[in-house]
Amino acid sequence: MADHNDPNAVNSIFSDIDVSAADLYDFFGFPSADTDGGEKVVMALTFASVPKAGVFDTDMLYRMQISADPRVAGPSDDEHTLKGLLRYFEALKERYLGPSKAAEIRVTVDQNQQATVKFIDFPGGSFATTLETNQVRTIQTPDGHSIKAYIGGRDDAFFNDLTGFFRSINYAPQFYHVPHTMTSARELKIPKTLLELEGNHLFNFDPNDPEWGYHGNKRELPPGPLTWNGDKFFKDANGNYRFVYSGRDCQAGINVNAIILEIPLAFITKSPDRDRIVNCWGESWVLKAANKIETIPDHPFWLEHPWALIDAIKLDAELKKYKLVDTDGQPFADAALSEREDNRQLGANNFWLAPHFIKRLAHLGWGFGPSISALGLQTSFDHDNSPVSVHKTYSLVTKAFPRAKKTLFQRLNMPDDSWNPKGLNIPLRRPFEIFVPNVCAIDMDTTGTWPYGRRLEDQVATRFLSMFLDHTAELNGKKYHVELLNDQALWDAAPIEPKTVPNPQKNDKEFLTDFPYLAEPW
Amino acid sequence: MLNNPKSDFEIELDRMDQGIAELEDSAWNLPIDRVKITKLAYLQYQRAALTGNLAELTVADNSLDYAIEHLGRDGDLYFLKANIHFKLHRLDDVGLDLEASADLRQSPPGRALKADLDFQQGRYNAARDEYERLIEEERSWDALARLAYFNFKMGDFGEADRLYDEAVDELTAKEMRHYAWVELQRGVVDLTRGDYEKTREHYQRAERAYSGHWLVDEHLAELLGATGESDEAAATYQRVIARVPRPDFQQALGELYLSMGKNAEAKDCLASAETAFIESAERGEVHYYHHLADLYADVFENGAEAVKWAQKDLNLRRNFSTLAAMAWALYRAGEFSKALELMNESLASGVKDARLFYQAGMIHKAFSPNGKAHNYLRMAAAINPNYENFHVHR
Numbered sequence: 001m002a003d004h005n006d007p008n009a010v011n012s013i014f015s016d017i018d019v020s021a022a023d024l025y026d027f028f029g030f031p032s033a034d035t036d037g038g039e040k041v042v043m044a045l046t047f048a049s050v051p052k053a054g055v056f057d058t059d060m061l062y063r064m065q066i067s068a069d070p071r072v073a074g075p076s077d078d079e080h081t082l083k084g085l086l087r088y089f090e091a092l093k094e095r096y097l098g099p100s101k102a103a104e105i106r107v108t109v110d111q112n113q114q115a116t117v118k119f120i121d122f123p124g125g126s127f128a129t130t131l132e133t134n135q136v137r138t139i140q141t142p143d144g145h146s147i148k149a150y151i152g153g154r155d156d157a158f159f160n161d162l163t164g165f166f167r168s169i170n171y172a173p174q175f176y177h178v179p180h181t182m183t184s185a186r187e188l189k190i191p192k193t194l195l196e197l198e199g200n201h202l203f204n205f206d207p208n209d210p211e212w213g214y215h216g217n218k219r220e221l222p223p224g225p226l227t228w229n230g231d232k233f234f235k236d237a238n239g240n241y242r243f244v245y246s247g248r249d250c251q252a253g254i255n256v257n258a259i260i261l262e263i264p265l266a267f268i269t270k271s272p273d274r275d276r277i278v279n280c281w282g283e284s285w286v287l288k289a290a291n292k293i294e295t296i297p298d299h300p301f302w303l304e305h306p307w308a309l310i311d312a313i314k315l316d317a318e319l320k321k322y323k324l325v326d327t328d329g330q331p332f333a334d335a336a337l338s339e340r341e342d343n344r345q346l347g348a349n350n351f352w353l354a355p356h357f358i359k360r361l362a363h364l365g366w367g368f369g370p371s372i373s374a375l376g377l378q379t380s381f382d383h384d385n386s387p388v389s390v391h392k393t394y395s396l397v398t399k400a401f402p403r404a405k406k407t408l409f410q411r412l413n414m415p416d417d418s419w420n421p422k423g424l425n426i427p428l429r430r431p432f433e434i435f436v437p438n439v440c441a442i443d444m445d446t447t448g449t450w451p452y453g454r455r456l457e458d459q460v461a462t463r464f465l466s467m468f469l470d471h472t473a474e475l476n477g478k479k480y481h482v483e484l485l486n487d488q489a490l491w492d493a494a495p496i497e498p499k500t501v502p503n504p505q506k507n508d509k510e511f512l513t514d515f516p517y518l519a520e521p522w
Numbered sequence: 523m524l525n526n527p528k529s530d531f532e533i534e535l536d537r538m539d540q541g542i543a544e545l546e547d548s549a550w551n552l553p554i555d556r557v558k559i560t561k562l563a564y565l566q567y568q569r570a571a572l573t574g575n576l577a578e579l580t581v582a583d584n585s586l587d588y589a590i591e592h593l594g595r596d597g598d599l600y601f602l603k604a605n606i607h608f609k610l611h612r613l614d615d616v617g618l619d620l621e622a623s624a625d626l627r628q629s630p631p632g633r634a635l636k637a638d639l640d641f642q643q644g645r646y647n648a649a650r651d652e653y654e655r656l657i658e659e660e661r662s663w664d665a666l667a668r669l670a671y672f673n674f675k676m677g678d679f680g681e682a683d684r685l686y687d688e689a690v691d692e693l694t695a696k697e698m699r700h701y702a703w704v705e706l707q708r709g710v711v712d713l714t715r716g717d718y719e720k721t722r723e724h725y726q727r728a729e730r731a732y733s734g735h736w737l738v739d740e741h742l743a744e745l746l747g748a749t750g751e752s753d754e755a756a757a758t759y760q761r762v763i764a765r766v767p768r769p770d771f772q773q774a775l776g777e778l779y780l781s782m783g784k785n786a787e788a789k790d791c792l793a794s795a796e797t798a799f800i801e802s803a804e805r806g807e808v809h810y811y812h813h814l815a816d817l818y819a820d821v822f823e824n825g826a827e828a829v830k831w832a833q834k835d836l837n838l839r840r841n842f843s844t845l846a847a848m849a850w851a852l853y854r855a856g857e858f859s860k861a862l863e864l865m866n867e868s869l870a871s872g873v874k875d876a877r878l879f880y881q882a883g884m885i886h887k888a889f890s891p892n893g894k895a896h897n898y899l900r901m902a903a904a905i906n907p908n909y910e911n912f913h914v915h916r
Contacts, residue, residue, distance in 0.1 A: 020696075059695040177557050181597035181629040220556055223594075289693040289701035293730040323694055 021050040021057035022284040022325035025256055026158050029280055029440040030448025030455045032262050034515075037146070039265040039272060041442055044456075044518060045282035045328065046157065046256040053153030053255035053521040054134045056109035059292065061322050062259055063283040067102035068268045068275035071443065073427060080409045082358075082401045085432060089354040092437055102279075103268065106318075107151060107259050109133060115151045123270045136516060141267055148262040150516035156254040157511070157518050160461040160503040163213040164245030168194055168367070170203050175213045176221040185221065190228040191389035192367025194465070195374060195496070196242040198234040202226060205242060214250065232388050233374055240497045241374065247500035252508035253522055260516040265444060278442040278453075281329035285322035329438040331450070331460040354436050355397040358408065361431075362400035365407055366390040368468040375494050378473035378480070380407040408432045410471045412451065413481040419449045426452075431467050450482070456511045456518065461503045462486045529734020530698065531572070538569045550588070559589040560598050567602055571609070574736060574766040576809070579606050597626035604635055611809040613642055613839050630656055634665060641672065644841040646871060663692040667704055674711050675842075677874020677905070682711055702732035706741050710916065714876060716906040718749050736765045744774070747912035752782045755912070769798035770813050774914045777821060781912050792821055803831075811835035815847045816915045818854075825855025842871035842878070850881050858889040876906035877913070 025046045032040040045064055050057055106118040117139070118128040124143030131137050134152030141147060166174035170190040178185045191197065196204045202222070211217045234242050259282075269275040365381030367389045372379040374387070382403045383390065394400035401408075411428035420426055424445050434441075434451045442453035450458040463482040471480050475490075484490060491499045509519035528536070542565045549558040563585040570578030586603050593599065604619035604626075616639050619626075626632040637652035653669040656662070670685035686708050693701045709724035722745060729738045740762045746755035759775040776791030796817060799810040811834045818828035828851030836844045845868035852861035865882050883898030902909045 179556075179560075179596055179598040179625065181601050181623065181632060182625040183629045184625065287695040288691065289695055289698055289731060290690055292695040292698065292701075293727060323692070 019048045019050055020286075020325075021048055021060050021257070022286050023048040023050075024282055024284050024326040024328040025156065026331065026454075027280070027282045027328045027440045028157065028454050028456055029278065029442040030453045031442065031444050031446070034262070037264070039444055040262050041265055041268065041278050041444065042260070042262050042448075042515075042517065043280055043440075044157070044258055044260040044516075046154070046258045046518075047284060047326075049153055049255045049257045049521075053257060055153075056113060056115070056133060056151075056257060058109055058111055059287040060108070061285040061287070061319075062107045063285060064105045064107075064259065064261070064280060065102040065283070066104065066268055066278060066280045067439075068265070068272075068278050070274050071276050071426070071445075080405060082398065085358075085401075085408065086354070088432070089436060105259075105261065109151070117149065117151070122267060124267060143267070145264045145267040147264070147267065148515045150258070150260040152258065153255055153521040154258045154260075154516070154518035155507070155509045155521055156251045156256045157456045157507060158251050159249045159459070159507045160251065161245050161248050162250040163248070164243075164502060165461060167203050167205075167213065167244040168192055170200075172202075172221065172226070175203060175218060177218050178221055182221070185226060188226045189391055190226075191391040192364055193233070193389040194244055194368055194371035194502075195389075196234040196244055197228055197230055197389065198232050199230040200228045200234070202228070203244075204234065205244075205246075214248070230388075233371070236497060238497075240495050243491075243496050243498055243500065243502070245500065245502035246498060247502065247504055249504040249508055255521040258516075258518060260518060262515050272444075276444045278444060279437075279439040280442065281327060281439045283324060283328075284326045285319070285324050288321055288323055291321035327438065329440050330435055331454065332464045333435050333438040357432075357436060358397050358404055359394040359400040361407060362404040363393050365404055365468060366392040368465065372468055375496065377475075378470035379468055380410050380470045381468055382406065406470070407467055412466065413471045413479045414449075415481045415483040419446050419452060421447060457506065459483075459486050459501075459503055459505060462501060465502065530732045531734035531736075534699065535569070535572060538565050538572070541565045542569065549585075552592070554589065554592040556589070556593055556596065559585060559593075560596075560602075563589060563599070563602055567606060574768060576610070576768070579609060582606060595622050597623035597629065597632070601626050601629075601631060601635070604632075608635065608638065609809070610807065611811070611835075611838060613639060630660065630662075630665075634668060638668065642839050642841055644839070644871065646672075646676075661688065661692065663689040663697075663700065663704070666692065667707065671707065674707075674714075675875065676872050679711060679715065683708075686711070698731045699735075702728040702735060702738065705731065706737065709741060709745070713745060713748065713913075714906055716876075716908040716911075718745060718908075721745050736762050740766075740771065743778075744912070744914050747774075747778045747781070748908065750911075752778060752912075756782070769795040769802070769810065770915070772798070773813060773817055773821075777914075778912060780821070792817070796822075803834075808834070808838055811838070812844070812847060813915060815851055819847070819851045823854055825851060825853075825857075829855050829857075842868045842873040845871075846878050846881060849885060853881070853885050853888060858885060861885045862889050874901075874905065876902040876909040878902075879905070880909055 025048065028042070028044040030042055032042050034040060043064060045062060047062070101121060103119075103121045106120065107115055109115045113133045115131045115133050116128060117131055118126070119141070120126045124141055124145070127142050129139055131139070131149055131151060136148065136150050139147040139149055163174060169192045170188045172178050172185050172188055188202065190200060190202065206212055212219065236242065265272040265278070268278060366383055366386075369379040369381030369383040370386045370389045373383070373385070408431055411430055413428060417423070422445050426443065426445060429451045440454055442448050446452040447455065449455045450460050450463055454460060462485050465485055466480070466482045469480045469484060473480050475484065486501050486505060488501055491501060507519070511517055511519055542562065545558055545562040545565070549555065549562040563582050566578060566582035566585055570576065570582060583603065583606050586599050586606070589599050590596065600619045600622040604616045607613070607615040607619060616635070620632055620636055620639070621627070627636070633652055634656055637649045637656070640652070641649035650669070650672055653665060653672060656665040657669060666685050666689035670682045670689060673685060674682035686704060689704055690701065693704065705724045705728035709721040709728070712720040712724065725738060725742050725745060732738070739758050743755050743758035743762060746752070746758060755778055756775060759771060759778065763771050763775065772791045772795035776788045776795060779785070779788035779791060799814045799817065802810045803814065811831050815828050815832035815835060818824040818831065829848070832844070832848040832851040836848050845864050849861045849865035849868060852858075852864065862885050865885050868878065869882060879898045879902035883895045883902060886892065886898060887895035
């Protein structure tokens with residue numbers, strides 16, 4: 001019929017698959033309370049439960065990369081310059097692209113839902129094993145360690161008001177059916193904000209439709225310019241601002257599939273006393289089409305000799321059969337700090353986007369900074385005392401940097417000393433260190449609470465917002481800290497409705513006290 | 523007794539049918555639900571494309587008209603409409619569809635389709651430049667495949683292979699139909715070079731990737747015809763026609779029978795194809811003009827009729843292919859001077875194709891003994907030593 005080319009691309013943009021097993025959700029990591037036989041680190045990579053919770057997509061390969069290193073100081077306090085920061089990023093580049101390759105764990109699941117787990121390039125060597133899914137199992141390593149493993153369905157351990165977050169950044173697809181071809185209508189060019197903007201009818205809460213934006217409840221995109229032309233925050237008759245957050249848990253009742261491991265630190269590094277920071281991140285890879293048709297059953301060698309060393313086998317050849325889809329290290333590293341889709345694939349290598357990170361942080365600062373000021377709090381972002389949030393983007397990092405400098409370099413206070421149970425001289429972490437590289441950096445001398453790792457009970461979405469607070473300021477005689485916005489008393493006293501913390505304070509299901517820690521699936 | 527497992531084609535078709543059944547009633551309700559009606563039209567379009575049933579495109583087009591009437595200038599709706607018009611060779615309409623929505627025009631899929639339109643209308647540089655820009659922005663498999671096709675037509679087979687390699691590398695296990703489609707394109711590239719073994723490998727890979735697709739059989743039938751496995755080719759065409767009773771496949775089978783010396787069978791097939799082509803044209807459809815020109819020029823050797831249909835196609839789109847078809851029709855009509863003029867315009871596009879060079883050679887041979895005929899025939903043989911073997915008009 002046709003003498004023209006027809007690559008069926010129409011099918012690519014109208015894809016029916018909304019959620020994919022490649023969608024990584026979270027990476028949790030913290031030191032285990034169980035120190036019998038030595039220190040252990042808990043890591044959990046969670047992702048979409050496709051095809052369903054406890055059942056894995058056999059085309060996927062999940063990868064957890066792990067690199068244990070000594071705790072090092074970033075640029076000193078007298079190096080708070082763009083040049084110093086870029087030098088720091090350059091040094092990271094050397095470290096992550098240099099010869100010191102991270103060890104890794106790869107997981108695939110076969111048609112019988114048996115998981116093949118490969119441990120690669122650990123100090124004790126490499127080996128592989130097979131595990132039943134949805135069962136807690138203990139893996140004995142060739143060098144005598146015991147690793148607890150669970151690969152299966154769980155309750156989603158993330159708890160947050162995702163709709164509130166999307167309302168804060170005016171993210172249209174959460175609230176509207178945005179046509180596939182309308183690629184520019186994602187984050188609309190409306191100031192990002194924590195407080196509703198007067199007249200922002202595109203995103204403000206509608207009391208007549210309180211479920212709008214929740215659970216897939218969307219509207220048609222209205223005609224006309226998708227912008228906002230106001231000049232102030234909205235205030236109700238009582239003079240209260242309207243919070244974009246509701247404190248609701250949008251993840252309640254949602255399951256995930258997860259890879260959860262509890263690994264002896266001595267298995268990860270030969271020098272556990274020196275290497276106190278365990279940097280880790282997760283990746284999802286999907287089998288390439290060409291390799292799908294060339295697939296042969298799992299190598300019988302693995303099944304017959306599960307403990308055999310696999311040094312001799314070129315696993316790079318395995319990875320070449322897959323395509324990297326998603327990465328996960330720090331919460332909000334891509335959802336908030338990048339509007340570039342390709343950042344999803346950069347993972348620990350996100351230092352390539354470091355200048356973009358600075359510009360994006362300044363863009364967010366112009367939104368969140370004035371909101372914080374309006375509430376009578378001090379912000380770390382220099383917004384020239386703007387009375388209302390501003391939509392501003394930067395093409396030059398040199399212009400963005402002075403605005404975001406304090407936000408980038410300030411040390412984030414912790415609410416108390418419980419994070420540092422040994423009372424060691426551990427420097428407070430700074431945003432630029434937290435987000436670049438995009439890894440979960442677990443400090444083994446701490447409890448692993450964010451940003452020294454990430455514990456299940458951490459309300460990271462609210463802690464993320466605390467970056468925009470000025471941590472040198474004080475409230476009621478106490479320095480601002482990462483939990484300040486998670487304090488109900490703060491909101492009770494604020495001129496705002498609803499009087500709620502931004503995000504829920506706990507998960508919808510109690511976490512377990514023992515491995516695998518994440519709650520049973522629903 | 524064990525049932526035969528369903529093929530990938532059947533599984534996907536079932537899924538589409540189920541999706542259409544779920545939407546067919548509610549999607550039409552007022553106030554119209556944009557998501558539902560778009561999805562319905564998309565599924566109808568997808569079904570038509572999968573089954574090769576062009577009449578079903580009209581069903582999708584009707585859904586789109588209804589949706590546009592109620593929803594206005596929605597980019598997604600016009601994108602689907604543009605794709606339907608493209609399949610039906612209504613290129614002016616494609617241009618209008620793309621103009622209907624600024625969002626669509628600026629979106630990557632809209633830009634890719636505009637570049638396809640440029641290619642079809644002979645604006646080769648514009649097409650190539652846009653393909654390259656799209657690839658620079660995102661190395662998507664479909665943009666790579668588009669540029670690969672461009673290079674294939676321009677005779678840069680190495681670059682076409684490289685780009686197809688890259689396109690294949692972008693495709694995942696979740697996109698097996700697309701993968702099979704790219705493998706078929708790669709087979710066509712090798713077929714036009716006369717490399718039948720490689721062609722077979724590509725087609726077999728396509729079948730393994732996405733089982734049960736008539737499109738793979740249709741390509742395989744051509745290969746079998748080219749390699750002289752004529753009985754098997756005919757049987758394969760018959761199976762394809764039983765599933766997809768399209769006149770262009772009847773034409774192909776008819777030409778195969780001619781090559782086998784089965785004139786009676788050929789006559790039936792070709793008459794049937796001719797009737798269907800004419801009926802289509804009488805309904806105002808334009809997508810078989812090219813086939814009518816070929817049929818009259820190559821098979822019936824009726825120059826006047828060939829010129830008539832080739833001119834209609836040329837009026838729609840002035841590209842190397844329609845120019846060559848017109849030149850060939852004029853050759854059949856004995857108008858060698860005009861034939862040469864148009865053939866030269868076709869060759870000026872830069873396209874390098876064995877069939878085109880063969881036709882250029884024959885026209886030169888008829889026009890004057892200037893030696894160019896020999897050159898062109900040699901160029902045709904250099905690309906494909908077997909250029910005179912059985913082939914279909916794609």
